[in-house]
Amino acid sequence: MPTGAKLLLEKIRELPLPDKVRIMNVCGGHERSISMAGLRTALPANIELIPGPGCPxxxxxxxxxxxxxxxxxxxxxxxxxxxxxxxxxxxxxxxxxxxxxxxxxxxxxxxxxxxxxxxxxxxxxxxxxxxxxxxxxxxxxxxxxxxxxxxxxxDNLLLLMSGRLTWPAVAMLLDSDTPAFDALIAPGHVATIMGSEEWRFVVDQHHIPTAIAGFTTESLLAAIYSVLRQLIEHKIFLDNCYTQVVTAKGNNTARKLLHSTLDIVDAPWRGIGIIPQSGLELxxxxxxxxxxxxxxxxxxEARKKAGTMPPGCDCAKVVLGKIKPNECRLYGESCVPRNPVGPCMVSDEGACRIWWASGIKNGLPTKSMKVPD
The missing domain is CATH 3.40.50.11740 (HypD, alpha/beta domain 2)
Known part of the structure; x- marks a missing residue:
């Protein structure tokens, strides 16, 4: 595989791409790296990078x-x-x-x-x-x-748990009638703990190209290059582009600790509803x-309304990859970082906050960004 961000970008541009390829990046950290590096403006226009449900x-x-x-x-x-x-x-x-x-x-x-x-x-x-x-x-x-x-x-420390597992949300999206993506960039930090094999179901059950990426521009471009080649060559597999820290089985100690202290339960996701076996409870x-x-x-109990968002807020659609952050009705109007209406404008892992911080107001970034070597 070619190395170096510029070389990878050149190789991607040389690929015989279809008219449109939708690649979902699950992790909020990935979305931040993609946006801050200006990859959406650097990549061919027919590659659409879709932020996914990766903001806790x-x-x-x-x-x-x-x-x-x-x-x-x-x-x-x-x-x-x-x-x-x-x-x-x-x-x-x-x-x-x-x-x-x-x-x-x-x-x-x-x-x-x-x-x-x-x-x-x-x-x-x-x-x-x-x-x-x-x-x-x-x-x-x-x-x-x-x-x-x-x-x-x-003895005096209590926990109010709202922990979640990442893969069930992706499984839910793939089990829907019309998945919003053609390829998947799986989260590097999660894979460090849980192992790359946790994402094999995307390949085996849904035949969707999948690559695990780190957070550098080079690692992300390597993952994008991998899934694009998989699509073009019709050779679908799970690729680990973050081998520095991700192994097949992950961190065995961390996984044992999770298993011994926390139960996996059905759990609500705001704006989405109950996702089976996606929550972590004591x-x-x-x-x-x-x-x-x-x-x-x-x-x-009256507040359990499938995770209602504030009136007019489209954060749920953003989280599910159904719309772009700046297509939300409130984005940049009543909802801005200093006065957030929806949760996606709060966190630095939220897609709306990331897009706003990277200069995306109503369309493309307001300034071009250089892809590093």
Whole structure:
């Protein structure tokens, strides 16, 4: 295979491409790298790169965020969450508290953290307080949470789990009547934990070219080149273009920790609904640390509306790859990073936020970007 970003780009341009090829990149980190490198303007126009359901903040159920807000404002607790989660809005009247950030401003003890070790430190330093860690994330986030649980956590530390597995969402898209993509770039970070073989079903069951990519321009172009050649040559296989860290079986220790501490359950994805066997919840062994059991009154069943987005928000269609971020009715109008309406404009892994940051307002990027050597 050719190496170097420029050489790969030249090889892609030389391929006898069909009129249109739709390639979905699942990972939010991939989308950020693609957008910031300007690959959409560098690649042939008939290659469409589609952002997929790879932003955990974007798909975190509205009812989970609401529950976290209610616990924080009504109970004597310290609530911890990864920073992006503080700005995700829920569907409540304008006068009500809509985000964890607003709850913090109203006096709730809410603290952003960057890793599970911080949660343990805060709980250990405040033994007289109940500390609730709101965990939203995919396998790469949940693996260190599993390690934290296996090592033992303070009695006063509770977890409100909103963990998700990535592959079931892709399986759901492929099982639909009209899949929105012809080839798949599978997520490198997830494959590091779970192994490349987890994505073999895309090839074996759906006969769709698949390549696992890292986060450099070269690795992404190598994956794009691979899936394009697979399509053209009708030789479909699973290609690992991130061999520096991804193996067939992944990180065995991390997988064992996930299996021993977390159960796989049916779970809602915001804007999508229930995806079978896609959620991660604490096992019965850790029931005493489950915030859902400690504060059941805030689990509002009425909020489970297949993960409703705010009125006018098309984040669900963006997450599913049905529309481009800038085709959302609110994009760049009432929904901008400083005042997000939908979750895709909040996180730096959200497609709308990424497109806005890379200069995409109403069409193509406002400035051309150079593909590195």
């Amino acid at each position: 903040v974007c798909i975190c159920p509205e009812e989970d965020i609401y529950q976290a807000i209610q616990i924080a404002i009504n109970e004597e607790v310290v609530l911890l969450a990864f920073g992006d989660m503080l700005r995700v809005p829920v569907n409540v009247p304008k006068a009500a508290i809509r985000t964890l950030e607003q709850a913090k401003a109203a006096g709730a003890d809410i603290r952003p953290i960057a890793s599970p070790t911080e949660a343990v430190k805060i709980a250990s330093a405040n033994p007289e307080k109940t500390v609730v860690f709101f965990v939203a994330g995919f396998e790469t986030t949940c693996a260190p949470v599993a390690a934290m649980l296996a090592e033992g956590i303070p 096992t019965a062994k850790f029931a005493a640390h489950n915030a859902r059991y400690r504060f059941p009154v805030y689990a509002d």
